[in-house]
Each structure stands twice: as structure tokens, then as C-alpha cells.
Amino acid sequence: MTNNWEEKKYEKGNAFGHLAFGVGDITDFCRRLRDSKVKITREPGPMNFDDKELIAFIEDPDGYSIELIQTGA
Numbered sequence: 897m898t899n900n901w902e903e904k905k906y907e908k909g910n911a912f913g914h915l916a917f918g919v920g921d922i923t924d925f926c927r928r929l930r931d932s933k934v935k936i937t938r939e940p941g942p943m944n945f946d947d948k949e950l951i952a953f954i955e956d957p958d959g960y961s962i963e964l965i966q967t968g969a
Contacts, residue, residue: 918967
């Protein structure tokens, strides 16, 4: 649960930024998600400031962003 002190009602856009989950092989994980019809909004690739860390973004059914971070292959 999240609590934004000034908000009386949560609507998409004011609830929170996004969730992030660590995954093993991000490329394979995204392939399996894509095969399951999950919307990938940012394909796996390096972060802008760190080319060693791979990330991707997917979208949940409500349109919220979920970050995937490769933790190991």
C-alpha cells in the first residue's frame, strides 16, 4: 500500500511512480512476457548512465509501468 499524504483519492498518475523487480536473464524474461501478450514499453537495454545494468519496462493491465532490472543471467 502507498500513502500520498495530500491525496484524498488515488487515480492513475498520482498513486506512485512504478514498481521494479529483479530478474535473471532479462532478454529471455521479456521474450516469455511478449509471448504471453504482455506490453513491453521499453525493450531490454542498458540504462542511460550505466551500460552494465540492463533494464526494461512493461505495462500492467491498468497502464502502470513496471521496471525489470537484470540481476544475473
